[in-house]
Amino acid sequence: MKPAPLEYLAAATAEEALAALARFDGNARLLAGGQSLVPLLSMRLLRPTAVIDINGIRGLDRIAAGDGVVRIGALARYSALQASAVIRERVPLLAKAVPFVGDRQIRNRGTLGGALCHADPAGEMALCAVTLVARLRIVGRAGRRELDAEAFFQGPYTTALEPTEMLEAVEFPDGAGAEAVVVEHARRHGDFAVVSVAATGLPAPDGSWRWIRIGLGAVADRARYARRASEGLAGTRLQPADVEAAAARCLEDAEPAADVRASAEYRRHLLPILVERALGELARRRR
Amino acid sequence: MSARVTVALRVNGRAYERVVESRRLLVDFLRHELQLHGTHVGCEQGVCGACTVLLDGEPVKSCLMLAPQAHGHSITTVEGLAGRGELHAVQQAFRDAHALQCGYCTPGFLLAAVALADHGVALEGAALREELAGNLCRCTGYQNIVEAIERYLRQAAGGRRDG
Numbered sequence: 001m002k003p004a005p006l007e008y009l010a011a012a013t014a015e016e017a018l019a020a021l022a023r024f025d026g027n028a029r030l031l032a033g034g035q036s037l038v039p040l041l042s043m044r045l046l047r048p049t050a051v052i053d054i055n056g057i058r059g060l061d062r063i064a065a066g067d068g069v070v071r072i073g074a075l076a077r078y079s080a081l082q083a084s085a086v087i088r089e090r091v092p093l094l095a096k097a098v099p100f101v102g103d104r105q106i107r108n109r110g111t112l113g114g115a116l117c118h119a120d121p122a123g124e125m126a127l128c129a130v131t132l133v134a135r136l137r138i139v140g141r142a143g144r145r146e147l148d149a150e151a152f153f154q155g156p157y158t159t160a161l162e163p164t165e166m167l168e169a170v171e172f173p174d175g176a177g178a179e180a181v182v183v184e185h186a187r188r189h190g191d192f193a194v195v196s197v198a199a200t201g202l203p204a205p206d207g208s209w210r211w212i213r214i215g216l217g218a219v220a221d222r223a224r225y226a227r228r229a230s231e232g233l234a235g236t237r238l239q240p241a242d243v244e245a246a247a248a249r250c251l252e253d254a255e256p257a258a259d260v261r262a263s264a265e266y267r268r269h270l271l272p273i274l275v276e277r278a279l280g281e282l283a284r285r286r287r
Numbered sequence: 288m289s290a291r292v293t294v295a296l297r298v299n300g301r302a303y304e305r306v307v308e309s310r311r312l313l314v315d316f317l318r319h320e321l322q323l324h325g326t327h328v329g330c331e332q333g334v335c336g337a338c339t340v341l342l343d344g345e346p347v348k349s350c351l352m353l354a355p356q357a358h359g360h361s362i363t364t365v366e367g368l369a370g371r372g373e374l375h376a377v378q379q380a381f382r383d384a385h386a387l388q389c390g391y392c393t394p395g396f397l398l399a400a401v402a403l404a405d406h407g408v409a410l411e412g413a414a415l416r417e418e419l420a421g422n423l424c425r426c427t428g429y430q431n432i433v434e435a436i437e438r439y440l441r442q443a444a445g446g447r448r449d450g
Protein backbone atom coordinates (compact mmCIF):
# COMPACT_ATOMS: atom_id res chain seq x y z
CA MET A 1 0.00 0.00 0.00
CA LYS A 2 2.74 2.44 -0.90
CA PRO A 3 3.20 4.10 -4.27
CA ALA A 4 5.81 2.63 -6.59
CA PRO A 5 8.86 4.84 -7.16
CA LEU A 6 8.00 7.90 -9.17
CA GLU A 7 9.34 11.28 -10.05
CA TYR A 8 7.69 14.37 -8.66
CA LEU A 9 7.57 17.70 -10.40
CA ALA A 10 5.81 20.81 -9.12
CA ALA A 11 4.61 22.90 -12.04
CA ALA A 12 4.37 26.64 -11.45
CA THR A 13 2.51 27.34 -14.68
CA ALA A 14 0.23 25.48 -17.10
CA GLU A 15 3.01 25.70 -19.72
CA GLU A 16 5.40 23.92 -17.36
CA ALA A 17 2.84 21.21 -16.68
CA LEU A 18 2.21 20.70 -20.40
CA ALA A 19 5.93 20.59 -21.16
CA ALA A 20 6.39 17.94 -18.47
CA LEU A 21 3.45 15.90 -19.78
CA ALA A 22 5.02 15.96 -23.23
CA ARG A 23 8.43 15.03 -21.89
CA PHE A 24 7.11 11.93 -20.14
CA ASP A 25 5.23 11.01 -23.29
CA GLY A 26 1.97 9.92 -21.73
CA ASN A 27 3.55 8.25 -18.69
CA ALA A 28 2.95 11.14 -16.32
CA ARG A 29 -0.15 12.00 -14.33
CA LEU A 30 -1.30 15.43 -13.24
CA LEU A 31 -1.77 15.64 -9.50
CA ALA A 32 -4.50 18.06 -8.39
CA GLY A 33 -6.33 17.23 -5.14
CA GLY A 34 -5.01 13.69 -5.23
CA GLN A 35 -8.03 12.25 -3.42
CA SER A 36 -8.54 9.61 -6.13
CA LEU A 37 -5.07 9.57 -7.65
CA VAL A 38 -3.07 8.96 -4.48
CA PRO A 39 -5.08 5.85 -3.42
CA LEU A 40 -4.65 4.52 -6.96
CA LEU A 41 -0.90 5.09 -6.65
CA SER A 42 -0.82 3.48 -3.22
CA MET A 43 -2.71 0.42 -4.47
CA ARG A 44 -0.42 0.44 -7.51
CA LEU A 45 -3.37 0.37 -9.83
CA LEU A 46 -1.50 3.23 -11.48
CA ARG A 47 2.27 3.33 -11.89
CA PRO A 48 3.13 6.52 -13.74
CA THR A 49 6.77 7.43 -14.27
CA ALA A 50 6.04 10.85 -12.83
CA VAL A 51 3.39 12.93 -11.16
CA ILE A 52 3.15 16.59 -12.04
CA ASP A 53 1.78 18.61 -9.15
CA ILE A 54 -0.41 21.44 -10.47
CA ASN A 55 -1.43 22.78 -7.04
CA GLY A 56 1.02 25.64 -7.36
CA ILE A 57 -0.42 27.03 -10.59
CA ARG A 58 -1.82 30.42 -9.75
CA GLY A 59 -5.35 31.29 -10.78
CA LEU A 60 -6.23 27.73 -11.74
CA ASP A 61 -8.79 27.69 -8.93
CA ARG A 62 -10.61 30.88 -9.88
CA ILE A 63 -14.41 31.02 -9.87
CA ALA A 64 -15.91 33.85 -11.94
CA ALA A 65 -19.30 34.67 -13.49
CA GLY A 66 -19.77 36.59 -16.73
CA ASP A 67 -21.13 36.37 -20.29
CA GLY A 68 -23.87 33.95 -19.26
CA VAL A 69 -21.51 31.37 -17.79
CA VAL A 70 -19.83 30.58 -14.52
CA ARG A 71 -16.26 29.63 -15.18
CA ILE A 72 -14.62 27.44 -12.58
CA GLY A 73 -10.90 26.73 -12.66
CA ALA A 74 -9.99 23.05 -12.70
CA LEU A 75 -8.20 23.38 -9.37
CA ALA A 76 -11.21 24.79 -7.47
CA ARG A 77 -11.64 22.60 -4.41
CA TYR A 78 -14.95 21.26 -3.16
CA SER A 79 -14.64 23.36 -0.02
CA ALA A 80 -14.22 26.47 -2.17
CA LEU A 81 -17.30 25.53 -4.22
CA GLN A 82 -19.23 25.10 -0.97
CA ALA A 83 -18.14 28.49 0.30
CA SER A 84 -18.81 30.34 -2.97
CA ALA A 85 -21.87 32.61 -3.17
CA VAL A 86 -21.48 32.65 -6.98
CA ILE A 87 -21.87 28.88 -7.09
CA ARG A 88 -24.78 28.90 -4.65
CA GLU A 89 -26.67 31.52 -6.62
CA ARG A 90 -25.74 30.71 -10.21
CA VAL A 91 -24.92 26.99 -10.30
CA PRO A 92 -27.26 25.77 -7.55
CA LEU A 93 -27.10 22.18 -8.81
CA LEU A 94 -23.37 22.07 -8.12
CA ALA A 95 -23.90 23.57 -4.67
CA LYS A 96 -26.47 20.84 -3.93
CA ALA A 97 -24.16 18.08 -5.19
CA VAL A 98 -20.96 18.96 -3.36
CA PRO A 99 -22.13 17.86 0.12
CA PHE A 100 -22.54 14.33 -1.27
CA VAL A 101 -18.83 14.17 -2.12
CA GLY A 102 -16.63 12.35 0.37
CA ASP A 103 -16.21 14.06 3.72
CA ARG A 104 -14.76 17.29 5.09
CA GLN A 105 -11.13 16.22 4.69
CA ILE A 106 -11.73 15.00 1.13
CA ARG A 107 -13.58 18.20 0.23
CA ASN A 108 -10.70 20.29 1.56
CA ARG A 109 -8.39 18.76 -1.02
CA GLY A 110 -10.44 17.32 -3.89
CA THR A 111 -10.95 19.47 -6.97
CA LEU A 112 -13.65 19.85 -9.61
CA GLY A 113 -11.17 19.28 -12.44
CA GLY A 114 -9.67 16.24 -10.78
CA ALA A 115 -13.08 14.66 -10.31
CA LEU A 116 -14.01 15.26 -13.95
CA CYS A 117 -10.74 13.84 -15.27
CA HIS A 118 -11.07 10.83 -12.97
CA ALA A 119 -14.48 10.21 -14.62
CA ASP A 120 -15.97 7.88 -12.04
CA PRO A 121 -19.40 6.85 -13.39
CA ALA A 122 -20.81 7.47 -9.89
CA GLY A 123 -19.13 10.87 -9.49
CA GLU A 124 -21.34 13.80 -8.57
CA MET A 125 -19.25 16.38 -10.45
CA ALA A 126 -19.53 14.49 -13.72
CA LEU A 127 -23.26 14.19 -13.07
CA CYS A 128 -23.57 17.97 -12.71
CA ALA A 129 -21.40 18.66 -15.74
CA VAL A 130 -23.42 16.36 -17.99
CA THR A 131 -26.77 17.53 -16.63
CA LEU A 132 -25.94 21.19 -17.19
CA VAL A 133 -24.07 20.63 -20.50
CA ALA A 134 -20.94 22.19 -19.08
CA ARG A 135 -18.17 23.14 -21.50
CA LEU A 136 -14.76 21.79 -20.63
CA ARG A 137 -11.83 23.96 -21.63
CA ILE A 138 -8.81 21.88 -22.45
CA VAL A 139 -5.31 23.12 -23.10
CA GLY A 140 -2.55 21.28 -24.90
CA ARG A 141 0.74 22.31 -26.40
CA ALA A 142 -0.97 22.78 -29.74
CA GLY A 143 -3.53 25.14 -28.26
CA ARG A 144 -6.93 25.14 -26.64
CA ARG A 145 -10.11 23.26 -27.40
CA GLU A 146 -13.53 22.94 -25.82
CA LEU A 147 -15.75 19.95 -25.38
CA ASP A 148 -19.28 19.45 -24.07
CA ALA A 149 -19.35 17.30 -20.97
CA GLU A 150 -21.16 14.51 -22.86
CA ALA A 151 -18.34 14.35 -25.40
CA PHE A 152 -15.66 14.54 -22.71
CA PHE A 153 -16.76 11.43 -20.83
CA GLN A 154 -16.16 8.29 -22.86
CA GLY A 155 -16.62 5.53 -20.32
CA PRO A 156 -15.67 4.51 -16.82
CA TYR A 157 -12.53 6.43 -15.84
CA THR A 158 -12.07 7.33 -19.51
CA THR A 159 -12.20 10.81 -21.02
CA ALA A 160 -11.41 12.49 -24.32
CA LEU A 161 -8.39 14.14 -22.72
CA GLU A 162 -5.13 13.27 -24.51
CA PRO A 163 -2.28 12.20 -22.21
CA THR A 164 -0.49 15.45 -23.02
CA GLU A 165 -3.45 17.76 -22.40
CA MET A 166 -4.86 19.25 -19.25
CA LEU A 167 -8.28 20.45 -18.19
CA GLU A 168 -8.04 24.15 -17.47
CA ALA A 169 -11.55 25.24 -16.55
CA VAL A 170 -15.19 24.27 -16.73
CA GLU A 171 -17.95 26.59 -17.84
CA PHE A 172 -21.41 26.03 -16.46
CA PRO A 173 -24.39 27.96 -17.81
CA ASP A 174 -25.38 30.77 -15.48
CA GLY A 175 -28.40 29.30 -13.73
CA ALA A 176 -29.42 32.28 -11.62
CA GLY A 177 -32.98 31.73 -10.43
CA ALA A 178 -32.95 28.01 -11.07
CA GLU A 179 -34.01 25.46 -8.51
CA ALA A 180 -31.97 22.30 -8.12
CA VAL A 181 -32.21 18.98 -6.33
CA VAL A 182 -29.76 16.11 -5.98
CA VAL A 183 -30.92 12.83 -4.52
CA GLU A 184 -28.66 9.93 -4.01
CA HIS A 185 -28.83 6.47 -2.63
CA ALA A 186 -25.55 5.33 -1.09
CA ARG A 187 -24.79 2.62 1.40
CA ARG A 188 -23.27 5.19 3.74
CA HIS A 189 -23.37 8.94 3.58
CA GLY A 190 -20.40 10.16 1.57
CA ASP A 191 -19.83 6.75 0.07
CA PHE A 192 -20.00 6.21 -3.68
CA ALA A 193 -23.53 6.50 -5.06
CA VAL A 194 -25.49 3.37 -5.87
CA VAL A 195 -27.73 5.64 -7.94
CA SER A 196 -27.83 9.42 -8.03
CA VAL A 197 -30.23 11.79 -9.74
CA ALA A 198 -29.81 15.49 -10.44
CA ALA A 199 -32.74 17.67 -11.41
CA THR A 200 -32.79 21.36 -12.12
CA GLY A 201 -35.08 23.86 -13.82
CA LEU A 202 -36.33 27.41 -13.97
CA PRO A 203 -39.77 27.99 -12.49
CA ALA A 204 -42.00 30.50 -14.32
CA PRO A 205 -44.44 32.77 -12.48
CA ASP A 206 -47.42 30.85 -13.90
CA GLY A 207 -46.23 27.65 -12.18
CA SER A 208 -44.79 25.99 -15.27
CA TRP A 209 -41.16 24.98 -15.61
CA ARG A 210 -38.62 25.51 -18.30
CA TRP A 211 -34.98 24.50 -18.80
CA ILE A 212 -35.75 21.26 -16.97
CA ARG A 213 -32.75 18.95 -16.95
CA ILE A 214 -32.47 15.54 -15.35
CA GLY A 215 -29.12 13.79 -14.93
CA LEU A 216 -28.55 10.17 -13.96
CA GLY A 217 -25.50 8.94 -12.09
CA ALA A 218 -24.12 5.41 -11.61
CA VAL A 219 -26.66 3.79 -13.96
CA ALA A 220 -24.41 3.64 -17.04
CA ASP A 221 -20.71 3.64 -17.85
CA ARG A 222 -20.78 7.42 -17.44
CA ALA A 223 -23.16 10.09 -16.15
CA ARG A 224 -26.16 10.51 -18.44
CA TYR A 225 -28.33 13.46 -19.36
CA ALA A 226 -31.87 12.08 -19.59
CA ARG A 227 -32.72 13.98 -22.73
CA ARG A 228 -36.14 12.56 -23.62
CA ALA A 229 -37.42 12.68 -20.06
CA SER A 230 -36.18 16.24 -19.62
CA GLU A 231 -37.62 17.52 -22.89
CA GLY A 232 -40.95 15.92 -22.09
CA LEU A 233 -41.24 18.08 -18.98
CA ALA A 234 -40.71 21.44 -20.71
CA GLY A 235 -43.61 23.76 -19.97
CA THR A 236 -45.32 21.35 -17.55
CA ARG A 237 -46.14 22.09 -13.94
CA LEU A 238 -44.43 18.92 -12.77
CA GLN A 239 -47.74 17.36 -11.86
CA PRO A 240 -47.61 13.80 -10.51
CA ALA A 241 -48.49 12.34 -13.93
CA ASP A 242 -45.69 14.36 -15.61
CA VAL A 243 -43.24 13.21 -13.01
CA GLU A 244 -44.26 9.57 -13.30
CA ALA A 245 -43.89 9.63 -17.07
CA ALA A 246 -40.47 11.24 -16.83
CA ALA A 247 -39.32 8.68 -14.28
CA ALA A 248 -40.31 5.84 -16.61
CA ARG A 249 -38.54 7.50 -19.53
CA CYS A 250 -35.33 7.84 -17.53
CA LEU A 251 -35.04 4.06 -17.55
CA GLU A 252 -34.46 4.25 -21.31
CA ASP A 253 -31.16 5.99 -20.61
CA ALA A 254 -30.05 3.49 -17.98
CA GLU A 255 -27.72 0.61 -18.71
CA PRO A 256 -26.67 -0.17 -15.19
CA ALA A 257 -23.86 -2.54 -14.33
CA ALA A 258 -23.63 -4.83 -11.33
CA ASP A 259 -20.78 -4.11 -8.95
CA VAL A 260 -19.80 -4.50 -5.33
CA ARG A 261 -22.32 -1.88 -4.26
CA ALA A 262 -25.49 -3.09 -6.03
CA SER A 263 -26.90 -5.35 -8.70
CA ALA A 264 -28.00 -3.95 -12.05
CA GLU A 265 -31.55 -4.98 -11.22
CA TYR A 266 -31.51 -3.04 -7.97
CA ARG A 267 -30.25 0.05 -9.77
CA ARG A 268 -33.09 -0.23 -12.30
CA HIS A 269 -35.50 -0.54 -9.42
CA LEU A 270 -34.09 2.52 -7.66
CA LEU A 271 -33.76 4.85 -10.62
CA PRO A 272 -37.42 5.77 -11.25
CA ILE A 273 -38.01 6.07 -7.51
CA LEU A 274 -35.18 8.57 -7.13
CA VAL A 275 -36.24 10.49 -10.26
CA GLU A 276 -39.76 10.85 -8.85
CA ARG A 277 -38.32 11.94 -5.53
CA ALA A 278 -36.05 14.52 -7.17
CA LEU A 279 -38.75 15.97 -9.41
CA GLY A 280 -41.28 15.90 -6.58
CA GLU A 281 -38.93 17.91 -4.42
CA LEU A 282 -38.23 20.31 -7.28
CA ALA A 283 -41.97 20.87 -7.71
CA ARG A 284 -42.42 21.51 -3.99
CA ARG A 285 -39.76 24.22 -4.09
CA ARG A 286 -42.19 26.29 -6.10
CA ARG A 287 -45.29 25.94 -3.99
CA MET B 288 12.78 16.71 -10.86
CA SER B 289 13.93 13.47 -9.40
CA ALA B 290 12.82 10.39 -7.53
CA ARG B 291 14.15 12.16 -4.42
CA VAL B 292 13.13 15.63 -3.40
CA THR B 293 13.78 18.10 -0.62
CA VAL B 294 10.79 18.75 1.59
CA ALA B 295 10.98 21.84 3.79
CA LEU B 296 7.94 22.54 5.91
CA ARG B 297 6.77 23.57 9.36
CA VAL B 298 5.27 21.01 11.68
CA ASN B 299 3.71 22.21 14.92
CA GLY B 300 5.50 25.50 14.47
CA ARG B 301 8.94 24.00 14.01
CA ALA B 302 10.83 24.06 10.70
CA TYR B 303 12.08 20.77 9.26
CA GLU B 304 13.91 19.87 6.07
CA ARG B 305 14.40 16.35 4.77
CA VAL B 306 15.37 14.74 1.48
CA VAL B 307 12.93 11.92 0.78
CA GLU B 308 11.73 9.67 -1.97
CA SER B 309 9.07 11.45 -4.04
CA ARG B 310 6.63 8.66 -3.43
CA ARG B 311 6.72 9.14 0.35
CA LEU B 312 3.22 9.71 1.74
CA LEU B 313 2.87 12.64 4.09
CA VAL B 314 1.77 10.37 6.94
CA ASP B 315 4.87 8.23 6.54
CA PHE B 316 7.02 11.34 6.31
CA LEU B 317 5.68 12.53 9.66
CA ARG B 318 6.13 9.14 11.30
CA HIS B 319 9.36 7.89 9.78
CA GLU B 320 11.31 11.03 8.91
CA LEU B 321 10.21 13.26 11.80
CA GLN B 322 9.50 10.51 14.34
CA LEU B 323 6.12 12.04 15.08
CA HIS B 324 4.21 8.84 15.72
CA GLY B 325 1.00 10.44 16.97
CA THR B 326 -0.48 10.53 13.49
CA HIS B 327 -1.79 7.04 12.84
CA VAL B 328 -1.88 5.02 9.66
CA GLY B 329 -5.23 3.33 9.28
CA CYS B 330 -6.69 2.35 5.94
CA GLU B 331 -4.11 4.09 3.73
CA GLN B 332 -6.83 4.90 1.22
CA GLY B 333 -8.50 7.97 2.62
CA VAL B 334 -11.47 6.36 4.29
CA CYS B 335 -10.78 6.11 8.03
CA GLY B 336 -9.40 9.55 8.91
CA ALA B 337 -6.92 8.23 11.51
CA CYS B 338 -4.15 10.10 9.68
CA THR B 339 -5.98 13.47 9.74
CA VAL B 340 -3.66 16.43 10.21
CA LEU B 341 -4.14 20.15 9.64
CA LEU B 342 -2.59 21.51 6.46
CA ASP B 343 -2.43 25.30 6.81
CA GLY B 344 -5.23 24.96 9.36
CA GLU B 345 -7.53 22.71 7.32
CA PRO B 346 -8.09 19.05 8.12
CA VAL B 347 -6.76 16.70 5.44
CA LYS B 348 -5.93 13.02 5.27
CA SER B 349 -2.17 12.68 5.30
CA CYS B 350 -2.30 9.29 3.53
CA LEU B 351 -3.74 11.09 0.50
CA MET B 352 -0.87 13.49 0.05
CA LEU B 353 2.63 12.90 -1.14
CA ALA B 354 5.14 14.45 1.25
CA PRO B 355 6.59 16.76 -1.44
CA GLN B 356 3.15 18.34 -1.74
CA ALA B 357 3.54 19.68 1.80
CA HIS B 358 6.73 21.55 0.86
CA GLY B 359 6.42 25.14 2.03
CA HIS B 360 3.27 24.42 4.04
CA SER B 361 2.45 24.30 7.70
CA ILE B 362 1.22 21.09 9.34
CA THR B 363 -0.33 20.53 12.75
CA THR B 364 -0.30 17.05 14.23
CA VAL B 365 -1.63 15.79 17.54
CA GLU B 366 1.80 16.44 19.07
CA GLY B 367 1.16 20.14 18.49
CA LEU B 368 -1.95 20.29 20.67
CA ALA B 369 -0.86 19.91 24.30
CA GLY B 370 1.41 22.60 25.65
CA ARG B 371 3.71 22.62 28.69
CA GLY B 372 2.39 19.44 30.21
CA GLU B 373 -1.22 20.57 30.01
CA LEU B 374 -3.82 18.90 27.85
CA HIS B 375 -5.38 20.92 25.06
CA ALA B 376 -9.04 21.74 25.75
CA VAL B 377 -10.18 19.17 23.17
CA GLN B 378 -8.02 16.50 24.79
CA GLN B 379 -9.41 17.38 28.20
CA ALA B 380 -12.95 17.15 26.80
CA PHE B 381 -12.18 13.67 25.40
CA ARG B 382 -10.84 12.64 28.78
CA ASP B 383 -13.82 14.03 30.66
CA ALA B 384 -16.37 12.41 28.34
CA HIS B 385 -14.53 9.07 28.18
CA ALA B 386 -14.38 9.54 24.40
CA LEU B 387 -11.68 7.03 23.59
CA GLN B 388 -11.20 3.33 24.01
CA CYS B 389 -8.32 1.91 21.99
CA GLY B 390 -7.31 5.44 20.99
CA TYR B 391 -6.26 4.65 17.45
CA CYS B 392 -8.71 7.06 15.82
CA THR B 393 -8.34 9.73 18.50
CA PRO B 394 -5.62 11.96 16.99
CA GLY B 395 -7.66 12.30 13.81
CA PHE B 396 -10.81 13.20 15.71
CA LEU B 397 -8.92 15.73 17.84
CA LEU B 398 -7.60 17.59 14.82
CA ALA B 399 -10.95 17.50 13.02
CA ALA B 400 -12.49 19.03 16.16
CA VAL B 401 -9.80 21.69 16.51
CA ALA B 402 -10.40 22.78 12.91
CA LEU B 403 -14.12 23.20 13.64
CA ALA B 404 -13.41 25.36 16.69
CA ASP B 405 -10.83 27.39 14.77
CA HIS B 406 -13.49 28.13 12.15
CA GLY B 407 -15.96 29.17 14.82
CA VAL B 408 -18.23 26.23 14.01
CA ALA B 409 -20.43 25.20 16.94
CA LEU B 410 -22.35 22.18 15.70
CA GLU B 411 -24.12 19.47 17.61
CA GLY B 412 -26.04 16.28 17.09
CA ALA B 413 -26.64 15.06 13.56
CA ALA B 414 -24.95 18.06 11.93
CA LEU B 415 -21.80 17.44 13.94
CA ARG B 416 -21.87 13.73 13.13
CA GLU B 417 -22.08 14.57 9.45
CA GLU B 418 -19.16 16.96 9.77
CA LEU B 419 -17.15 14.17 11.42
CA ALA B 420 -18.05 11.59 8.77
CA GLY B 421 -14.44 11.50 7.61
CA ASN B 422 -13.26 9.95 10.88
CA LEU B 423 -14.14 6.38 11.75
CA CYS B 424 -14.04 4.80 15.19
CA ARG B 425 -14.44 1.05 15.62
CA CYS B 426 -14.74 0.98 19.42
CA THR B 427 -16.91 3.65 20.93
CA GLY B 428 -20.08 3.85 18.88
CA TYR B 429 -19.31 7.58 18.60
CA GLN B 430 -21.66 8.68 21.39
CA ASN B 431 -18.95 9.90 23.73
CA ILE B 432 -16.81 11.30 20.93
CA VAL B 433 -19.70 13.46 19.76
CA GLU B 434 -20.41 14.48 23.34
CA ALA B 435 -16.78 15.45 23.95
CA ILE B 436 -16.60 17.49 20.78
CA GLU B 437 -19.95 19.17 21.47
CA ARG B 438 -18.65 20.12 24.90
CA TYR B 439 -15.34 21.37 23.48
CA LEU B 440 -17.02 23.42 20.72
CA ARG B 441 -19.42 25.02 23.20
CA GLN B 442 -16.50 25.89 25.42
CA ALA B 443 -14.50 27.30 22.49
CA ALA B 444 -17.48 29.42 21.37
CA GLY B 445 -17.97 30.67 24.94
CA GLY B 446 -14.30 31.58 25.14
CA ARG B 447 -14.60 33.61 21.96
CA ARG B 448 -17.65 35.47 23.25
CA ASP B 449 -15.94 36.24 26.55
CA GLY B 450 -12.76 37.23 24.77
